[in-house]
Amino acid sequence: MKNLIVAKFGGTSVANFEAMSRCADIVLADSNIRVVCVSAQSGVTNRLVSLTRAEITLAERETTLTEIREIEYAIVEALGKPEWVCLALDNLLNELKTVANSENLVNSMQLKDQIQSYGEQMSSLLFAEVMRQRGAHAVNFDIRQVLKTDNNYGKAEPNVEQTRLQAEKLIAPELEKTVFITQGFIGSDDEGHTTTLGRGGSDYSAALIAEALDAETLQIWTDVTGIYTTDPRLTQAARPIPEISFDEAAEMATFGAKILHPATLIPAIRRGVGVFVGSSREPKAGGTWILNQVENKPPYRAIALRKDQVLVTLKSPSMLLASGFLAKVFTILAEHKISVDLVTTSEISVSLTIDNPTNSTSKGLNPLVLEKLAEFCDVKVEDNLSLVAVIGNHLQANSGVGGKLLSALENFNLRMICQGASAHNFCFLTKTEDAGKVVEHLHAQLFDAI
Ligand code: ASP
Ligand code: MG
Numbered sequence: 001m002k003n004l005i006v007a008k009f010g011g012t013s014v015a016n017f018e019a020m021s022r023c024a025d026i027v028l029a030d031s032n033i034r035v036v037c038v039s040a041q042s043g044v045t046n047r048l049v050s051l052t053r054a055e056i057t058l059a060e061r062e063t064t065l066t067e068i069r070e071i072e073y074a075i076v077e078a079l080g081k082p083e084w085v086c087l088a089l090d091n092l093l094n095e096l097k098t099v100a101n102s103e104n105l106v107n108s109m110q111l112k113d114q115i116q117s118y119g120e121q122m123s124s125l126l127f128a129e130v131m132r133q134r135g136a137h138a139v140n141f142d143i144r145q146v147l148k149t150d151n152n153y154g155k156a157e158p159n160v161e162q163t164r165l166q167a168e169k170l171i172a173p174e175l176e177k178t179v180f181i182t183q184g185f186i187g188s189d190d191e192g193h194t195t196t197l198g199r200g201g202s203d204y205s206a207a208l209i210a211e212a213l214d215a216e217t218l219q220i221w222t223d224v225t226g227i228y229t230t231d232p233r234l235t236q237a238a239r240p241i242p243e244i245s246f247d248e249a250a251e252m253a254t255f256g257a258k259i260l261h262p263a264t265l266i267p268a269i270r271r272g273v274g275v276f277v278g279s280s281r282e283p284k285a286g287g288t289w290i291l292n293q294v295e296n297k298p299p300y301r302a303i304a305l306r307k308d309q310v311l312v313t314l315k316s317p318s319m320l321l322a323s324g325f326l327a328k329v330f331t332i333l334a335e336h337k338i339s340v341d342l343v344t345t346s347e348i349s350v351s352l353t354i355d356n357p358t359n360s361t362s363k364g365l366n367p368l369v370l371e372k373l374a375e376f377c378d379v380k381v382e383d384n385l386s387l388v389a390v391i392g393n394h395l396q397a398n399s400g401v402g403g404k405l406l407s408a409l410e411n412f413n414l415r416m417i418c419q420g421a422s423a424h425n426f427c428f429l430t431k432t433e434d435a436g437k438v439v440e441h442l443h444a445q446l447f448d449a450i
Contacts (some may be wrong), residue, residue, distance in 0.1 A: 203260050
């Protein structure tokens, strides 16, 4: 379909009946929106995840299942309790209960994904009914028939080819007359088992569907009016960005701006699908367009902040004039699936940052890795650090840009600076306790004068 729009509504956008009705207004106002991808009602996925914990008690399980049921039933009540919707919802809730009580759950990644999928399944069921009651020809479509993935449960990788084939077969022919209401976050593997794309994955799902259908636009409706120059909680001076390039937005997503799931832009970039981010509460307030080509390419576009960074410094006098040291280090990290964000090197040392996974001990690095590294170099691990990334254009080539940034930061202690690998970012580490102040100050220096 020409001018096809795929719209995704996040958990707060579909949190309850009123919120869902605002989403329905948005869909009904634009006849090009033919595919709608919904998240679970806000708070539901967290509850589903808690059902998969080994230490959950029977009583806690009962309470959690009741809370989920209440969130869903409040919406069904507002819909006037249509009999068949109640039946379909009860079916899902009963299935959920069965899986939640299954003894195999704690050890089965597959069942954990199955459990997490019910939030989105219930959400699309109810949103399709909201749409139908508003007169739309809407179907609740099971995206697991289309979004095919590998079986890496918990963080499955999509199979783009198969997804396209299935979308062409099952969705494309009906688009002219039907609005497809479907689930974000979930898919299925070759054996038909339910998979999930990882927390926050609905954005990514919607992008994959947009790609598979050659949509013109992907709309991500959330609870903020687009992407801001920095997190508005850090400084009141933050302001919305009307337009940003794919490259800049990808850097922002990677460097901590929590607006989009970091993988969302990959399919959009592959097919040149324009992405719009806006608030379903205030659809008229505008938002941010993320496009392949943008008119305005300012040197400074935004500042992103990512907390909980671990800095690992490896020092080896034998590295002097030796080859293979870095390869050795990175092989060990790769073997343990540790992804490195920033790297700086000197003749005999290398510093790298990694994300500190929440709740991890040993400052984010597994002791085995530390041991292996310590076999051939001195290892120093520091935490309580935050990564600040200035995103913009030509940051490596513009004369004076680095100098301006450094002089804006002269009163702060910077732990590591990375510039030059990308034209779109300038990153540094600072103590987490200073990070908020650093961002506020830098924002004032770089943006307030403009
Ligand atoms: N419901 C899932 C989550 O909370 C996916 C999403 O909302 O994007 O992680
Ligand atoms: Mg989200």
